[in-house]
Amino acid sequence: MKLTVVGGGSTYTPELVDGFARLRDTLPLEELVLVDPAAGRLELVGGLARRIFARQGHPGRIVTTGDLDAGVDGADAVLLQLRVGGQAAREQDETWPLECGCVGQETTGAGGLAKALRTVPVVLDIAERVRRANPRAWIVDFTNPVGIVTRALLGAGHRAVGLCNVAIGFQRTFAGMLGVPPAEVHLDHVGLNHLTWETGVRLDGPGGEDVLPKLLRDHGDTVAARLRLPRPLLDRLSAVPSYYLRYYYAHDEVVEELRSKPSRAAEVARIERDLLEMYGDPALDEKPPLLAERGGAYYSEAAVDLVAALLTGSGSPYQVVNTLNRGTLPFLPDDAVIEVQASVGPQGPSPLPAAPPDPLFAGLMANVTAYEHLALEAALRGGRDRVFRALLAHPLVGQYASADALTDRLIAHNREHLAWA
Helix, strand or coil: CEEEEECCCCCCHHHHHHHHHHCCCCCCCCEEEEECCCHHHHHHHHHHHHHHHHHCCCCCEEEEECCHHHHHCCCCEEEECCCCCHHHHHHHHCCHHHHHCCCCCCCCHHHHHHHHHHHHHHHHHHHHHHHHHCCCCEEEECCCCHHHHHHHHHHCCCCEEECCCHHHHHHHHHHHHHCCCHHHEEEEEEEECCEEEEEEEEECCCCCCECHHHHHHHHHHHHHHHHCCCHHHHHHHCCEECHHHHHHHCHHHHHHHHHCCCCHHHHHHHHHHHHHHHHCCCCCCCCCHHHHHHCCCCHHHHHHHHHHHHHHCCCCCEEEEEEECCCCCCCCCCCCEEEEEEEEECCEEEECCCCCCCHHHHHHHHHHHHHHHHHHHHHHHCCHHHHHHHHHHCCCCCCHHHHHHHHHHHHHHHHHHCCCC
């Protein structure tokens, strides 16, 4: 079995490699290919990846290359974890929206749209080259904004599934609070990527007992503190929102916070510099503790589970993925990409039947789905007016003066990545 990681020079990669090494019985890789145009980073990451495999006795071969076509040739699955424009572009995404009083963030709002415009054309080109190399290969997208990128891939007819680590993070957290193994915790997880709610927490599968009321009663203060939201809000929602919902539920408060401190991009850039220095140490043969501060917790476990299910039919029977709606949530278009529990196998994901969500959640989902449709139009076809329409539709923007000003800033800061600008 051959698996290729595009963006393999990312500092995330040792987390992924550690998971492949530990869970080799679930996903028996013969060859892992790391593809990245940044040769210096790739050499450091690739060296540590080989040492991790060696330390844990994994017999698979790790190959590094800057040649995308060679890297995806014959791959059974391709993981996408790239960042067009690097951390410098992220820094811009997180700062210029604040000038207009809007959240600056790399996956939602105006910054998220900028990332989508830079990313979608690049990902679609990669996907076409994967299809030429192996039409049966699965593409697993971890590249943000996952919902829009996955929708672009599926709209172009690719065998693609979107993956996010929010759900597995909640699963692990709730399992610890409940004192049960994570595999026994099934989430009623509903929404769009980075716009999700846990409306139930069940033990022993989809039909099991819902222990969310007990969990909120006993651990609600801890959960609220981790989300940085008020405990009474969770009680009134009778659900646990993703931490990304704080950008919506406490928008103005978040804007003031972001204006008063260095950006997350600056913090990540510092962490990455330190990590790359560590990766260059030939004695290091495991992922360093600092990697936990980089983000992406449990990404490796989620990726192994998903790829194993897609390629071999093994892995967990139910997984949270990003896939086509196809009537699962009847108030959304069939071609919307939703993030829900699904049964996953070699034929792809099949969303589990979902109870109608609270109108409070459904309304916001419908609004953001409309934005994502317009964002994808802008990414595929370009043009200032399409960018403006997407921003005007976004609930974190919504005013024509702000949308106009943000459109000008978005184009100015991303002109080198926009073929039409």
